[in-house]
Structures are given as C-alpha cells and as structure tokens.
Amino acid sequence: MFEALRTALSSRPVTFRDALDLAIVGFLVYRLFRFVRGTQATHIVLGALGVVALFLTATLLELTLLTLILRNVLPYVAFAAIVVFQTEIRKLLASIGRALFGRTGPSSTDDVLDEIVLAAQSLASARTGALIVFERDMGLKSFAETGVRLDAVVTYDLLCNIFTPGSPLHDGAVVVQADRLSAGACFLPLTVNPELSRTLGSRHRAAIGVTEDTDAVALVVSEETGSISLVSSGVMTRITDPKDLSEALRATLRRRGAVSARHRSAAVRSESES
Numbered sequence: 001m002f003e004a005l006r007t008a009l010s011s012r013p014v015t016f017r018d019a020l021d022l023a024i025v026g027f028l029v030y031r032l033f034r035f036v037r038g039t040q041a042t043h044i045v046l047g048a049l050g051v052v053a054l055f056l057t058a059t060l061l062e063l064t065l066l067t068l069i070l071r072n073v074l075p076y077v078a079f080a081a082i083v084v085f086q087t088e089i090r091k092l093l094a095s096i097g098r099a100l101f102g103r104t105g106p107s108s109t110d111d112v113l114d115e116i117v118l119a120a121q122s123l124a125s126a127r128t129g130a131l132i133v134f135e136r137d138m139g140l141k142s143f144a145e146t147g148v149r150l151d152a153v154v155t156y157d158l159l160c161n162i163f164t165p166g167s168p169l170h171d172g173a174v175v176v177q178a179d180r181l182s183a184g185a186c187f188l189p190l191t192v193n194p195e196l197s198r199t200l201g202s203r204h205r206a207a208i209g210v211t212e213d214t215d216a217v218a219l220v221v222s223e224e225t226g227s228i229s230l231v232s233s234g235v236m237t238r239i240t241d242p243k244d245l246s247e248a249l250r251a252t253l254r255r256r257g258a259v260s261a262r263h264r265s266a267a268v269r270s271e272s273e274s
Helices: 002-010 016-036 041-060 064-084 086-101 110-125 156-162 202-213 242-254
Strands: 130-134 148-153 173-177 180-186 217-221 228-232 235-238
Touching (some): 110 242, 130 202, 156 180, 217 242, 228 242
Parallel strands (some): 130 173
Antiparallel strands (some): 130 217, 148 180, 173 180, 217 228, 228 235
C-alpha cells in the first residue's frame, strides 16, 4: 500500500488539485479536533486514531496476523462510531455548514428578549419554574411537535400565564423560533452526563440535554431556589443580575459558542431543582 502511494506521488508533479485535496482534508481534520476538544469524545477519537496508527505500523512491519485482524475489525469500528456518535456527527456537520455558509438561523429581536427577561425575573421572584428554549441554526421542529402548537407573539403576560402552576401548559418547555412562541408543554431529552450533580432536577437536566443535542440556548428558572440559569452547549450558568442576563442572552443568541465569562456569576453543577 505504501509502496503504491510512494510510486503515485513520484510519478507526477504536485498540482493545484493535489493542494486543494490536502487543504480540504486538513480543514475537515481541523474542524473535527476543534469540535471534540475538551469533550468526552476526545479520548475516544484519540483511541480510534491509535488503532489506525497500530494498523499502519503493523502493515509497515508486515505483521501478517495483526494486520489481518485489524483489517477485519476496522470496518465494524467505523459503523459503531456512527451509531455511538450520531448526535456529535450531526452537530459537527452543522458546525461545518456554519463555517462554510455562515449563520442562517433565526434570531430573536430585542423587544422579544426584553419580554422574556422580564417574564423570567417575575417567575423567579414568585419561585415559579420555567424552561424556555431558543432555536438557533439547528431546527427544533421535532421538539416543538411534542407539545401544543401555539405560534403566538412572545409576550410577558403569555409566558407568565403558561408557567403558572396548574395551567395546562406549565409542565414542559416552550420553544421560541425567531420572534414567535412556537409551542408549549414540549418534551426535551434529559442529559445523561454522569458528572452533573444528582440534586439537579428534570427541568435543568432537560435544559442541558437539549443544548447538548443541538445548538439551542435554554433559559431555566428554578422552582425551588428562584434562580435563573442560562444554558448553552451543555454548560449551565447562573445569572443573578437582570442586566447581565439580558446581555448574556443577546450575546449567546447572536454569536456561536458559550456565554462570555464576564456574564458568568457562578457554575451551577450543584444547583437543585424541584
């Protein structure tokens, strides 16, 4: 295999097509490592690269038995990786799409965000639990369809009425798409991160779960403590100051990545939920 590659490279000069080929492969590898850096998938990717390196070494040293075993195992490893990392692969492809074509998803206007921040403060002061999920580049239609379709203008009064205990839609999340409140009483996937505190309830785990599976941003109000938290990329940040909350929400929705450090007041791994 390596002899054939060496022959192919020496038989003709390097062309623009070769350079383009290497550039594309390098870009994809760079995006992959940047995406998995700092996540639980890092060690798995490194392990997979180790297996590939072992296969190449066995081929170079002509270790027949080891080469035969790895050649038959590697295709199954690839299929297993697709099944295990289907969520990560979907997010990686979305990340590549944003890098190539920029943001295309909707973003909420300042008036809508003002209404949401005001409602969150009111619900927090009354210790009423709430969960609001904002759509960004990756669509949330599949989650919105699990709830009750509303397609309403986002207002302070509507949000407070939805999350009032005893109302038909209070148990679940509301999904905000662009400037519209798409649906209420929506079911979201719960995070399975073993590092989170066991005191976190289902509302906070749902907020973390949906931001792990998509690029959505979640705003959650704790029913037990009355605290407000902003969740992005699976990271939960408690924000106590209303001005900081407004600025952090705008910054997170309009830029890719986590909330800026200056908006973070405390990590909430130990936050409890009713």
